[in-house]
Amino acid sequence: MEPSKWIVILTGITLVFAILVLLTLVIKLQGKIFTGIDRKKATEAAASKAQPASSSPVANVAPAGAAAAVEPELVAAIAGATYANASPAGVPGEIVAAITAAVAAVSEGPFEILSITKNKQKKVAGRSAWSRAAVRAYTEPF
Template structure:
């Protein structure tokens, strides 16, 4: 048994130590290589997206012509503001503003909120709306 040397740490042989060290170097080397590949792919995709954005921006400006001089017309009356929405009692102004802002953000400026009311709650639970949503989410079957 000339080729087996017992190391003082619990009877490991030189072969065991070289196997462990080779495995560690190989695993960490491949992890570093994988990180470099992912970083390189990210840079490639970023440059592709930047080129697409630049092409889209150039396409918008290709047909641009200088705007003709605008002759100022007499001041027109400002359009009448939209009527305030019909709000059910118990709904605060902050909630009306938040709902109106959400509708404006999702649908655009050409939509008018005409009314805000609470939906009837057939069998309101003690948990409330958020508690019921949590129960539904966590008890939904995995199909």
């Protein structure tokens, strides 16, 4: 005797939804596990930051609320870069510090900042430099 088509359909739908519920529970459980791991790492990182770094060769401490002046030479020295007067006419030290930090984050070895100049290129085809970079990044694999 063969089961009717309605029994097969009902069994199939029941199985599909039961498996979906089971997958949802597994994913939520994994989310809770990973959230707990992340919280544990964050508390450990906060605890390690709270301890003073006595072996630090450079201590730049400013009073709370005081605006600290950014010295590009100091930032370059901390980042391991050679600073070659990269702040010509009109480029603030904060910009040089940010660029040096960004280069240090992506570089794999010692580097030297030779110059920093403003990009004077006009928009090409109605797109800014950031937009062109995004298009290039997303279409590069093709």
